[in-house]
Amino acid sequence: MALSSPSAEARLRTERIAILALFVGAVTIAFAPILVRLSEVGPSATGFHRFLLAIPLYWAMTATLPRATVAEGSERPTSVRDFVLIAMAGVYLAADVAVWHYSIQMTSVANSTLLANVAPVFVVLAGWILFGTRVTGTYMIGLAAAM
Known part of the structure; x- marks a missing residue:
């Protein structure tokens, strides 16, 4: 297959990378859990490092990254509430990683990874039970593909 232009060659190289x-x-x-x-x-x-x-x-x-990759009109955190929510997300992520790392030490790597x-x-079950979130077929297909 002959490529017709340098841009096609560059695109192919980018795709391979x-x-x-x-x-x-x-x-x-x-290999992370191992x-x-x-x-x-x-x-x-270990999680911290x-x-x-x-x-x-x-x-x-x-x-x-060029500055153009930031979406036009994208919102930046401005209020204290925004920063608190961002900090809470970081704390929850840290807790998730710490608990997962402890579970790797307490059980088999396979069980720990499966549960994670x-x-x-x-999350879908909790959202449905606690908040009455409607689970659509499209969401279930996406969930199945992610699994």
Whole structure:
């Protein structure tokens, strides 16, 4: 198959890099619970360092992104309430990671990972039971695809 233009070649190269990055990311995520189990420090320290070591990578990534990638008219947090909600999201994420890391130490890696990955099912059930959220067929298809 002959490519007709340099832009088509560049697009193909970009797609190949994206697929490679997807594969590397999937393998890395797959080994995460095993590496947590093998870690010499405690579960909370392991989770903390996972995020701490990622910060320079995120800073480098955001520094190289052009400003045009920020959506026009996107809202920025302005009130104290906005910052409190953002902080709460961070606290919940930290609690989730800490509990997951402790569960990796307390049970098998397979059981811990299975329970962590079926969390969206529990969220849907809790939303339906507690808040009466209507679960549509489209949402169920998306949930099944994610599982």
